[in-house]
Amino acid sequence: MRIQKIHLTNFRNFDDVDVEFGEHRNLILGANAQGKTNLLESIHILGVGRSHRDRKDANLVRFEEPFYRIEGIFEHIGVKTRIEVSYGEERKRIRINGKDAKPVDLIGLVGIVISSPDDIDLVKGSPGFRRTFLDMAISQMSKEYLVTLQRYVRALTQRNLLLRAAQERRIDASEATTWTQSVVELGAMVVRKRVAYLEEIVSQVSENFAFISGKTSDIKLTYDPRGYGIGEGTDIAVSLANALNAHSDLEIRRGHTLYGPHVDDFKLLSDDRDIRQFGSEGEQRTAVLALRCAETNAMGERLGRYPLVLLDDVFAELDEARAGALTALISKFDQIVLTSSRPARLADDDMHRITITGGRIG
Numbered sequence: 001m002r003i004q005k006i007h008l009t010n011f012r013n014f015d016d017v018d019v020e021f022g023e024h025r026n027l028i029l030g031a032n033a034q035g036k037t038n039l040l041e042s043i044h045i046l047g048v049g050r051s052h053r054d055r056k057d058a059n060l061v062r063f064e065e066p067f068y069r070i071e072g073i074f075e076h077i078g079v080k081t082r083i084e085v086s087y088g089e090e091r092k093r094i095r096i097n098g099k100d101a102k103p104v105d106l107i108g109l110v111g112i113v114i115s116s117p118d119d120i121d122l123v124k125g126s127p128g129f130r131r132t133f134l135d136m137a138i139s140q141m142s143k144e145y146l147v148t149l150q151r152y153v154r155a156l157t158q159r160n161l162l163l164r165a166a167q168e169r170r171i172d173a174s175e176a177t178t179w180t181q182s183v184v185e186l187g188a189m190v191v192r193k194r195v196a197y198l199e200e201i202v203s204q205v206s207e208n209f210a211f212i213s214g215k216t217s218d219i220k221l222t223y224d225p226r227g228y229g230i231g232e233g234t235d236i237a238v239s240l241a242n243a244l245n246a247h248s249d250l251e252i253r254r255g256h257t258l259y260g261p262h263v264d265d266f267k268l269l270s271d272d273r274d275i276r277q278f279g280s281e282g283e284q285r286t287a288v289l290a291l292r293c294a295e296t297n298a299m300g301e302r303l304g305r306y307p308l309v310l311l312d313d314v315f316a317e318l319d320e321a322r323a324g325a326l327t328a329l330i331s332k333f334d335q336i337v338l339t340s341s342r343p344a345r346l347a348d349d350d351m352h353r354i355t356i357t358g359g360r361i362g
């Protein structure tokens with residue numbers, strides 16, 4: 001679905017603005033700290049129900065105001081969809097065409113891929129960034145994955161509460177593992193989907209990497225389970241259960257679940273070398289963009305149309321050749337919203353331009 005317009009009320013540094021978008025390529029221009037990223041963030045929130053960079057909705061409310069509200073009109077083959085997300089008095093509300101909805105109801109509707117300079121953390125940052133990447137990408141293609149993941153997190157929370165109670169000797173050690181079976185079964189489902197997803201996108205990542213960098217290398221994406229095996233022929237649930245059972249004393253001492261998809265990771269390898277360790281900064285940025293473009297393709301195939309692609313300041317870090325290749329690579333996507341503080345580089349007549357100055361448009 002394409003975004004046609006958005007109305008922001010008390011969102012970040014915007015008090016009350018309307019923004020209209022072009023059908024294909026949009027370029028948001030403005031100096032630093034004017035609200036470019038905030039605008040992309042608001043589109044992302046409409047697409048997936050939450051910010052890509054801040055878990056606390058209270059932080060998104062314009063300073064000194066009591067609530068924020070974002071309303072967007074989207075269009076797909078002539079059908080319009082109105083999505084509203086608002087937050088106030090510690091309550092968040094999502095509405096689709098005027099009806100109350102949950103984040104899970106947004107899945108399969110818009111489809112969003114966002115890339116920003118912070119994406120370098122997908123290579124250099126802690127495993128949590130990579131898990132979030134997998135979870136966001138897969139959830140947007142599969143309600144089933146999101147629901148399984150939510151059930152896993154609930155089971156994990158219960159199990160951790162009991163481990164904590166056992167640690168403090170409020171309950172017997174044998175009771176602490178009541179939730180192990182659920183954690184193991186749901187956890188194994190999450191892991192299997194993540195592994196399958198990496199297998200699904202690896203050839204695209206590889207192609208995109210070669211295209212952007214101009215040289216071919218053998219790219220691998222390997223799921224990295226912490227403390228248990230997932231090799232060929234392994235029953236993941238059994239393997240995870242064994243790891244948990246073998247370390248139950250340690251889990252009680254620590255007071256939380258030590259193994260499972262909530263601590264796992266994945267690696268990006270180029271010619272069998274970890275890009276995190278051996279890649280140059282340019283290669284790392286290229287790998288991340290290759291990953292984002294592959295995410296876009298995979299989501300496009302699943303949804304039957306490309307997701308809306310938001311690129312926050314991603315050209316600034318690239319050399320001329322790579323920037324040109326990326327421009328070519330993304331040209332096949334449907335609707336793109338780019339931000340830049342330097343107009344000259346991306347200037348192009350058929351781009352729809354939106355200029356932001358201090359939270360005002362134009």
Ligand SMILES: Nc1ncnc2c1ncn2[C@@H]1O[C@H](COP(=O)(O)OP(=O)(O)O)[C@@H](O)[C@H]1O
Pocket residue numbers: 011012013014030031032033034035036037038039059060061062063
């Ligand atoms: N909750 C908020 N209320 C008001 N202003 C905010 C809020 N959160 C961030 N800002 C302001 O938004 C500006 C940054 O906007 P941002 O979109 O990140 O800029 P850029 O154009 O560089 O991407 C900063 O001046 C910051 O103070």
Ligand SMILES: [Mg+2]
Pocket residue numbers: 036037038312313
């Ligand atoms: Mg910014």
